[in-house]
Amino acid sequence: MIELAVLGFLYEQPLHGYDLRKRVAALTGHVRPIADGTLYPLIKRMEAAGQLTREVQRGQIAAPRHMLTLTEVGRAELLRRLRQPDDLFITDENRWFTLLAFLRHLDDPVAQSAVLNRRLAFLTQPASFLWDGDRPLRAADFDDPFRQGMFTIATATTRTELAWLRTTLATLAGPTGEQRP
Amino acid sequence: MIELAVLGFLYEQPLHGYDLRKRVAALTGHVRPIADGTLYPLIKRMEAAGQLTREVQRGQIAAPRHMLTLTEVGRAELLRRLRQPDDLFITDENRWFTLLAFLRHLDDPVAQSAVLNRRLAFLTQPASFLWDGDRPLRAADFDDPFRQGMFTIATATTRTELAWLRTTLATLAGPTGEQRP
DNA sequence: ACTAACATGTAATCTGTTACATGATTGA
DNA sequence: TCAATCATGTAACAGATTACATGTTAGT
Numbered sequence: 001m002i003e004l005a006v007l008g009f010l011y012e013q014p015l016h017g018y019d020l021r022k023r024v025a026a027l028t029g030h031v032r033p034i035a036d037g038t039l040y041p042l043i044k045r046m047e048a049a050g051q052l053t054r055e056v057q058r059g060q061i062a063a064p065r066h067m068l069t070l071t072e073v074g075r076a077e078l079l080r081r082l083r084q085p086d087d088l089f090i091t092d093e094n095r096w097f098t099l100l101a102f103l104r105h106l107d108d109p110v111a112q113s114a115v116l117n118r119r120l121a122f123l124t125q126p127a128s129f130l131w132d133g134d135r136p137l138r139a140a141d142f143d144d145p146f147r148q149g150m151f152t153i154a155t156a157t158t159r160t161e162l163a164w165l166r167t168t169l170a171t172l173a174g175p176t177g178e179q180r181p
Numbered sequence: 182m183i184e185l186a187v188l189g190f191l192y193e194q195p196l197h198g199y200d201l202r203k204r205v206a207a208l209t210g211h212v213r214p215i216a217d218g219t220l221y222p223l224i225k226r227m228e229a230a231g232q233l234t235r236e237v238q239r240g241q242i243a244a245p246r247h248m249l250t251l252t253e254v255g256r257a258e259l260l261r262r263l264r265q266p267d268d269l270f271i272t273d274e275n276r277w278f279t280l281l282a283f284l285r286h287l288d289d290p291v292a293q294s295a296v297l298n299r300r301l302a303f304l305t306q307p308a309s310f311l312w313d314g315d316r317p318l319r320a321a322d323f324d325d326p327f328r329q330g331m332f333t334i335a336t337a338t339t340r341t342e343l344a345w346l347r348t349t350l351a352t353l354a355g356p357t358g359e360q361r362p
Numbered sequence: 363a364c365t366a367a368c369a370t371g372t373a374a375t376c377t378g379t380t381a382c383a384t385g386a387t388t389g390a
Numbered sequence: 391t392c393a394a395t396c397a398t399g400t401a402a403c404a405g406a407t408t409a410c411a412t413g414t415t416a417g418t
Binding site: 094103104144152154160164168 | 213272274275278284285293328333334337341342349352
């Protein structure tokens with residue numbers, strides 16, 4: 001997930017590790033920064049895989065910065081991941097949000113719609129604690145206030161997201177994808 | 182996180198591993214079941230730690246079931262984790278929901294309120310991609326429809342949760358905790 | 363003088379996954 | 391008979407964290 005975020009941010013502009021870390025932290029749940037031990041080894045692996053290059057900058061700055069620039073391999077890797085996300089990126093809230101943050105880079109309404117449709121299919125399948133078999137549950141079905149809260153929050157989130165998905169799919173299809181007889 | 186869920190479900194009644202697995206799966210994001218390789222080693226560790234006991238049941242069932250019962254050590258461990266959750270359970274959406282699912286077992290409105298207040302403090306602190314410094318963002322501040330969606334969904338979720346937190350805190354304080362002159 | 367923020371890195375560990383392995387029972 | 395579901399388990403790996411390690415610069 002963090003690898004996708006790194007690819008996504010570097011796709012937009014070269015950054016150094018520390019800056020990247022703050023941006024990934026701001027993107028993922030509130031303020032929690034990703035750990036040093038996550039980021040720097042990841043950068044090394046991505047460098048070894050030819051996805052990014054590093055240029056050490058010295059100056060009157062605090063410490064030498066390693067400016068990281070995405071290579072063509074890295075840019076292609078981001079687009080590949082956006083076009084064909086694995087299921088975790090569709091079903092896991094955090095990963096889905098990370099995907100959404102960079103989906104604009106795909107720059108292809110058809111491919112973007114395909115991704116949104118996978119999410120739509122996931123959200124509309126009856127499952128999880130929101131359903132009792134085929135029957136949708138209501139807040140009153142839960143006996144304690146905390147599970148009622150879970151239910152209330154989950155329902156509101158899903159409803160909001162479904163509404164957004166449908167209007168966005170309509171606008172993505174509209175301008176470029178009209179069906180003609 | 183899964184350990185908390187196991188403690189929580191077994192606090193309610195003895196269950197065997199396979200049953201537990203389905204319940205944890207239904208609780209956590211939609212349908213994704215937890216892996217065998219997660220559950221069974223976890224059960225062994227908890228057994229070794231004296232948190233649960235195992236009773237093998239043979240009968241005309243498919244395979245011998247191992248009925249798992251929480252010990253006093255296990256029950257105390259659940260209550261300890263509910264009373265003093267570490268930050269991850271406050272800041273991470275999935276963990277927070279897992280905590281909420283079993284918070285009723287704490288059976289102490291003051292301790293329950295303390296937990297809800299920590300979440301309230303977390304949600305009301307200006308941070309994350311929803312803020313630009315001190316200024317709250319609006320959907321129109323994002324240039325692409327996907328980041329607009331992230332923003333719309335995140336905002337709706339937070340607003341719903343804050344409303345629920347405040348009304349629930351009021352009812353928890355009301356019946357038992359009135360301040361008298 | 364001290365603290366916060368800047369900046370990068372390694373080693374040990376934790377939590378969870380996938381792939382492998384086994385076998386019984388139920389229903390089409 | 392064949393597939394799905396029930397039921398438990400191990401080994402190898404992936405992804406991320408914490409704790410450790412080092413050093414500079416800017417503000418109070």
